[in-house]
Amino acid sequence: MKDLISEMRKRKNENRCAGSGLPRRPQFAARLPFFVFRFSFFAFLSVSICVHLCSSPPALAQEGLQEIVATQAAGRAIVYVARDGIVVATEGAAVEPGSRPPLIAPLSRSRVVVLFGAVEWLQPGTGRPVVRLDREMVKLTGGPSGPRLTEEEVSNDIEALGVNFLEKLRETVSLVHGELPLGPEDSLVEMLIVGYAPDYGPEVWRVRYHIVQDFLRDGFYRTRVLRPAYEQLYPPEKGRAKTMVEVRFPAAAEPPELLDLVRRDDSMILRMRGASLEIARAVERLKKDDMVKTVTSDAVAFVRAAVEASAQAAPAGTPREPAPVSLLVIREIRYEWVIEPAERPELAAEEPAKPRTPGAPTLKRPRPPQ
Numbered sequence: 001m002k003d004l005i006s007e008m009r010k011r012k013n014e015n016r017c018a019g020s021g022l023p024r025r026p027q028f029a030a031r032l033p034f035f036v037f038r039f040s041f042f043a044f045l046s047v048s049i050c051v052h053l054c055s056s057p058p059a060l061a062q063e064g065l066q067e068i069v070a071t072q073a074a075g076r077a078i079v080y081v082a083r084d085g086i087v088v089a090t091e092g093a094a095v096e097p098g099s100r101p102p103l104i105a106p107l108s109r110s111r112v113v114v115l116f117g118a119v120e121w122l123q124p125g126t127g128r129p130v131v132r133l134d135r136e137m138v139k140l141t142g143g144p145s146g147p148r149l150t151e152e153e154v155s156n157d158i159e160a161l162g163v164n165f166l167e168k169l170r171e172t173v174s175l176v177h178g179e180l181p182l183g184p185e186d187s188l189v190e191m192l193i194v195g196y197a198p199d200y201g202p203e204v205w206r207v208r209y210h211i212v213q214d215f216l217r218d219g220f221y222r223t224r225v226l227r228p229a230y231e232q233l234y235p236p237e238k239g240r241a242k243t244m245v246e247v248r249f250p251a252a253a254e255p256p257e258l259l260d261l262v263r264r265d266d267s268m269i270l271r272m273r274g275a276s277l278e279i280a281r282a283v284e285r286l287k288k289d290d291m292v293k294t295v296t297s298d299a300v301a302f303v304r305a306a307v308e309a310s311a312q313a314a315p316a317g318t319p320r321e322p323a324p325v326s327l328l329v330i331r332e333i334r335y336e337w338v339i340e341p342a343e344r345p346e347l348a349a350e351e352p353a354k355p356r357t358p359g360a361p362t363l364k365r366p367r368p369p370q
Contacts, residue, residue: 008232068175071120073100075323078258079194079245080282080303081202081234085296086330088194089339090114091307092323095250101324102249105134105345107141107161109334111195116249117209118188121172133189134345136168158193162207162228165191169209169225176223182211188225190249192233196332204234204245241289258306262286268313272305279305300329300338 075093079086092101103115113134121131141161169189182188193205208229213221233245244259261269262283273280282302285294304327311323327339337344 008230067124068172069122069124070118071098071100071122072096073102073116073119074249075102075116076246076248077102077114077116077192078303078307079192079204079234080294080299081242081292082294082296082299083292084331085299086194086196086202087296087299087303087327088112088114088330089303089307089325089327091311091325093248094321094323101326101341103132103134103345104326104328104341105137106335107137107193107195110330110332111193112328112330112335113137113161114192114194114247116187116190116247123175131168131172132345133165133169137165137191138345140164140168158205158207158230161193162230165207166209166225166228173211173223173225177220179213179219179221180211180223184210184212186210187249190247192245192247195330202234203232206231206233206247242292243286243289244291258310259286261306268306268309272302272309276301276305278302296329296331300327303327304338 072095073092074095075091078089078091080089081087088104090102090104092099100119103119104112105115106112115134115137119133173188180188187208188211189209191207193207195203197203208231210226210229211223212226213223215221233247234242236242246257246259269283273283278298278301282294282298285291285298307325307327311325324342325339326337326341328335328337
């Protein structure tokens, strides 16, 4: 399965070393017009995706399943590849009440995933636990402590990760039988895979999951998730500057791209530069298209100040709670949180130890009498 990803990496290397004439991707993922979400879709999903008993198959009716509710993760992710580390930050966007910020989950010691879209699924009244896709991804890989996939598989086989995640997503989405207002280019779920690949270096992949719905009868649909689409966002093609990657979901969400603010000397950037020498150095590197020479501590100071300032901002006369932000640094041998999210999926995904039944057999040797 990793042949596809290996071939894409190989072509990217060939393009950087000698122009091969292969098609080149746009530099900024947020400008791609492949998904323009209708906000009615967010309201439709998060309120409920109804499965009416009157139109449900007998098996569903017997289970008493009435609806499945999906919660969206919306906002933006910023990736700054510095000299000796990768800074990954997220900022939430309140596209609707109850929406979540983009979710970050570790895949290994040197790779993380950022999830957007329908990331949390609940079947009210069934007693079944909430399905959180970030936790499912940690369970799939084992996270940084004990991967179920080997470190090499997690680092190299992006396609295997995408397909294994697809299986869990299909299991959940198969319960959706109402019509969803999604076009063929609209993503139900998106993820960024960010980190270091052995013998390759820092990279960023975008993986998108689209759906198709088959009409069966009287407003009852069969919903299927297609195989994921892969796009390498970093490193860029030959001739393109190595600069920040910024991705938003949905595409129309505010605020403006951070790199645009840097290039036009926005007032927020000028205030940040004046407040810190570290930030000033990072901004200068960006303006000179020299990002990869930035010291990681400078990159952290800049990205942190930018997302925190943006999270506090609101239109005049519009009170707003600060948007939730998260930030971590990935190095080749470990990752470390700088701003932790409200819930860390690698901790929540760990199953608590089962209490031992009194009198149960044990392999522990009794202590000799003192």
